[in-house]
Amino acid sequence: MSFLELPFDLEDMIQRLQPWIETESPTFDPAAVARMVDVVAYDAAAAGASLEVIPGRLGCGPSLRVRFPHPDQGKPGILVSGHLDTVHPVGTLGQNPWRRDGGKLYGPGIQDMKGGNFVALEAMRQIMRAGLNTPLPVTFLLTPDEEIGTPATRDLIEQEARLNKYVVVPEPARPDGGCVIGRYAIARFNLETRGVPSHAGWALKDGRSAIAMMARKIPQIEAMTTEDCTFSVGVIHAGQWVNCVSSSCFAEVLSMAKTDADLERGVLAMLELSETVDQVELIVTRGVTRPVWNPGQPQDMALYDRAADIARRIGFDMGQQPSGGGSDGNFTGAMGIPTIDSTGVRGAGLHTLNEHIHEDSLVERARLHAGMFMEFA
Known part of the structure; x- marks a missing residue:
């Protein structure tokens, strides 16, 4: 049986995706992440896989490693690298509930990237049910911390990638349905301003506001943005009492850099912002960084060409281009391991309260993954 003949059932897939x-x-x-691991682990076990739950660290939840039986188990194969965490706090279902409307399926995390993980697992489920053997062993590694830069599981992902021949990352497909071959660096920075407290009513002039210092710095930071290196302040925490001059303020900055040289310049520019002005100190420290995965590398393009041929036989064209959004594909691609990213479902609104996928992409992308699993050798 060819992967083109596998009996994917859209209605059944939708029903089983809902608990995810x-x-x-x-x-x-x-x-909450551990509860998600339980849901996926059950489905993976029911598909015929063996499981390993890896304890969490650094305050993050557990990871799940899924191995499908294979005569060459232990030899280099295909690693499916995905994450089970989302940016949406518990309770978001109240604002973006699971629903089916006009050919779209809605819910927090459905596009980024539960839908992609689901279709990749569904591909292996159907392969197993058909009694087929993939040329290479297939392993899934599903982690809990991608949305915060993968501080807890980068070593785990890189070690698993070293044991495999290819890496498939079912992050959301690009708006045109294409995949990603190459990603820019993503660097995070932590900022803290330390001021001098005082009563904001009767002793205002004695205080030095940490909030005011941070407010002045934000436009300066974002003004450093260029086409090749961007800066965005996305998080600020400060203040507890309106009648107190703030003595501390915290912020987080995200930077995208297209090349290693752009990254180095951006890091230097951020660290040079540290200073003390009128008794208020600004401290800049570097957080987690995703390395540049240079686009157009021969090993990645060769893998893409094979996937694009599979897509054409299914009935759609799958282009490719580099992306400014980071993923765990940054790590494996930068290591030189052939990697194809953003093979997941088509949709829109990721990280928003309108996050949804196109339901017809479930079967399309499950078949794409089945084709890759059956033909990558």
């Missing part, structure tokens, strides 16, 4: 979406799993809630 209704099990909310924000990164900062390890218990």
Whole structure:
């Protein structure tokens, strides 16, 4: 039987995807991520896989390693690298509930990237049910911390990638349905301003506001943005009492850099912002960084060409281009391991309360993954 003949059932897939979406799993809630691991682990076991739950660290939830039986188990094969965490806090289902409307399926995390993980697993489920053997062993590694830069599981992902021949990352497909071959660096920075507290009513002039210092710095930071290196302040925490001059303020900055040289310049520019002005200190420290996965590398393009041929036989064209959004594909691609990213479902609104996928992409992308698993050798 060819992968083109596997009997994917859209209605059945939608029914089994629903618990994945209704099990909310924000990164900062390890218990919620653990509940998501349980949901996926059951489905993987029912598909015939063996499981290993890897304990969490650094305040993050557990990871799940899924291995499908194979005569060459232990030899280099295909690694499916995905994440189970989302940016949506528990309770988001109240604002973006699971629903089916006009050919679209809605819910937090459905596009990024539960839908992609689901279709990849469904591909192996159908292969196993058909009694077929993939040329190479297939392993899934599903992690809990991608949305915060993968601080807890980067070593785990890189080690698993070293043991395999190819890496498939079912992050959401690009808006045109294409995949990603190459990603720019993503660097995070932590900022802290330390001021001098005072009563904001009767002793205002004695204080030095940490909030005011941070507010002045934000436009300066974002003004450093160029086409090749961007800067965005996305998180700020400060203040507890309106009648107190703030003595501390915290912020987080995300930077995208197209090349290693752009990354180095961006890091230097951020670190040079540290200073003390009128008794208020600004401290900049570098956080986690995703390395540049240079686009157009021969090993990645060769893998893409094979996947694009599979897509054409299914009935759609799958282009490719580099992306400014980071993923765990940054790590494996930068290691030189042939990697194809963003093979997951088509949709829109990721990281928003309108996150959804196109339901017809479930079978399309499950068949794409089945083709890759059956033909990558």
